[in-house]
Amino acid sequence: MKVSARNTFEGTVGSVINGAVNTEVGIDLPSGDKLVAVVTLESARSLQIAPGKPVVALVKAPWVMLMTDGKGIRLSARNCLSGTVKTVKPGAVNAEVVVALPGGTEVVAIVTNDAVAELGLAPGVATTAVIKASNVILGVPA
Amino acid sequence: MKVSARNTFEGTVGSVINGAVNTEVGIDLPSGDKLVAVVTLESARSLQIAPGKPVVALVKAPWVMLMTDGKGIRLSARNCLSGTVKTVKPGAVNAEVVVALPGGTEVVAIVTNDAVAELGLAPGVATTAVIKASNVILGVPA
Amino acid sequence: MKVSARNTFEGTVGSVINGAVNTEVGIDLPSGDKLVAVVTLESARSLQIAPGKPVVALVKAPWVMLMTDGKGIRLSARNCLSGTVKTVKPGAVNAEVVVALPGGTEVVAIVTNDAVAELGLAPGVATTAVIKASNVILGVPA
Numbered sequence: 001m002k003v004s005a006r007n008t009f010e011g012t013v014g015s016v017i018n019g020a021v022n023t024e025v026g027i028d029l030p031s032g033d034k035l036v037a038v039v040t041l042e043s044a045r046s047l048q049i050a051p052g053k054p055v056v057a058l059v060k061a062p063w064v065m066l067m068t069d070g071k072g073i074r075l076s077a078r079n080c081l082s083g084t085v086k087t088v089k090p091g092a093v094n095a096e097v098v099v100a101l102p103g104g105t106e107v108v109a110i111v112t113n114d115a116v117a118e119l120g121l122a123p124g125v126a127t128t129a130v131i132k133a134s135n136v137i138l139g140v141p142a
Numbered sequence: 143m144k145v146s147a148r149n150t151f152e153g154t155v156g157s158v159i160n161g162a163v164n165t166e167v168g169i170d171l172p173s174g175d176k177l178v179a180v181v182t183l184e185s186a187r188s189l190q191i192a193p194g195k196p197v198v199a200l201v202k203a204p205w206v207m208l209m210t211d212g213k214g215i216r217l218s219a220r221n222c223l224s225g226t227v228k229t230v231k232p233g234a235v236n237a238e239v240v241v242a243l244p245g246g247t248e249v250v251a252i253v254t255n256d257a258v259a260e261l262g263l264a265p266g267v268a269t270t271a272v273i274k275a276s277n278v279i280l281g282v283p284a
Numbered sequence: 285m286k287v288s289a290r291n292t293f294e295g296t297v298g299s300v301i302n303g304a305v306n307t308e309v310g311i312d313l314p315s316g317d318k319l320v321a322v323v324t325l326e327s328a329r330s331l332q333i334a335p336g337k338p339v340v341a342l343v344k345a346p347w348v349m350l351m352t353d354g355k356g357i358r359l360s361a362r363n364c365l366s367g368t369v370k371t372v373k374p375g376a377v378n379a380e381v382v383v384a385l386p387g388g389t390e391v392v393a394i395v396t397n398d399a400v401a402e403l404g405l406a407p408g409v410a411t412t413a414v415i416k417a418s419n420v421i422l423g424v425p426a
């Protein structure tokens with residue numbers, strides 16, 4: 001499998017919480033980082049999602065929001081991954097920012113150049129990558 | 143808090159409707175504009191979302207769709223904010239479009255240059271910014 | 285109606301499955317292709333979604349993920365549309381890729397230039413366009 005999504009996190013299912021319609025899936029990454037995904041109950045059943053199962057979590061870079069100075073705020077998004085900026089590649093309107101987490105995982109975000117300037121994003125700057133659980137696509141071996 | 147999301151709407155929680163899994167949150171902006179967000183019930187409880195609480199609604203610019211000539215259509219998206227184009231900043235593939243709502247709120251969208259051409263987006267043109275409620279991230283003071 | 289979304293699929297409602305909060309809507313396209321959308325129950329009722337009703341399914345190009353060599357993987361995303369690349373228009377950071385499905389439907393995706401290189405996306409290459417059902421906005425005649 002090759003995917004256009006810049007974020008392909010390989011991990012293992014840690015927790016599965018079934019709701020009436022959706023299932024919340026906790027994913028443990030080898031780096032020690034954790035992710036939460038929300039998929040439909042039907043998808044979870046079809047993919048036989050269960051604790052211990054290897055999965056890949058896919059997140060497109062434009063679905064990642066970056067935050068700095070986040071001490072005073074709490075967000076509804078389930079994934080708030082704190083790390084430091086590794087690289088910034090500016091384009092005409094957007095820039096690609098790579099964030100390195102302490103555990104070694106890297107998260108790629110596409111944000112506007114304006115955001116890069118406002119947040120002062122540059123290598124070494126502390127930042128938090130924010131990902132909504134509903135924006136994580138799960139894949140399992142066929 | 144500084145975020146890469148180009149849309150950070152500060153407002154007050156107006157209504158809270160709890161479902162089995164999700165919570166629908168109505169947000170009143172000082173400009174008189176209203177937004178609807180859908181977050182998980184767990185997030186809403188954790189953030190203690192309740193009427194009157196100050197919140198910030200975060201929406202990344204690529205999550206905003208623009209529409210013109212919308213008279214003949216009704217959409218499933220909960221947020222359809224009508225205004226006029228303020229600025230258009232074209233890039234190589236995408237353009238950043240700022241829409242001013244009558245109440246004074248501004249909405250930033252990233253759309254393709256093709257869309258700008260097809261819709262004739264230019265300063266002064268009437269347009270509607272469409273945002274799915276599930277694409278709104280809520281933040282509350284920590 | 286004119287929308288910035290690069291994907292506007294006109295079709296007919298095939299199936300409607302109501303959950304407690306969300307409604308899953310199957311859409312038959314004239315090309316024979318099928319799409320699945322998930323909207324809130326309230327939206328589905330308000331729009332009077334029912335089998336046989338003409339609808340338009342709107343999907344922004346950045347919400348489409350592309351995949352190649354997908355044989356060994358199964359995804360939680362409900363829409364996996366297999367076709368071949370028709371055109372690739374590279375920008376500074378992102379590229380616009382048009383995928384032609386066998387039935388004649390075209391799907392437009394915005395992916396990074398890095399993804400284009402890694403997946404070897406070029407005219408004629410087999411690829412799958414992946415769209416989460418929750419990222420489909422439905423429109424009905426007013």
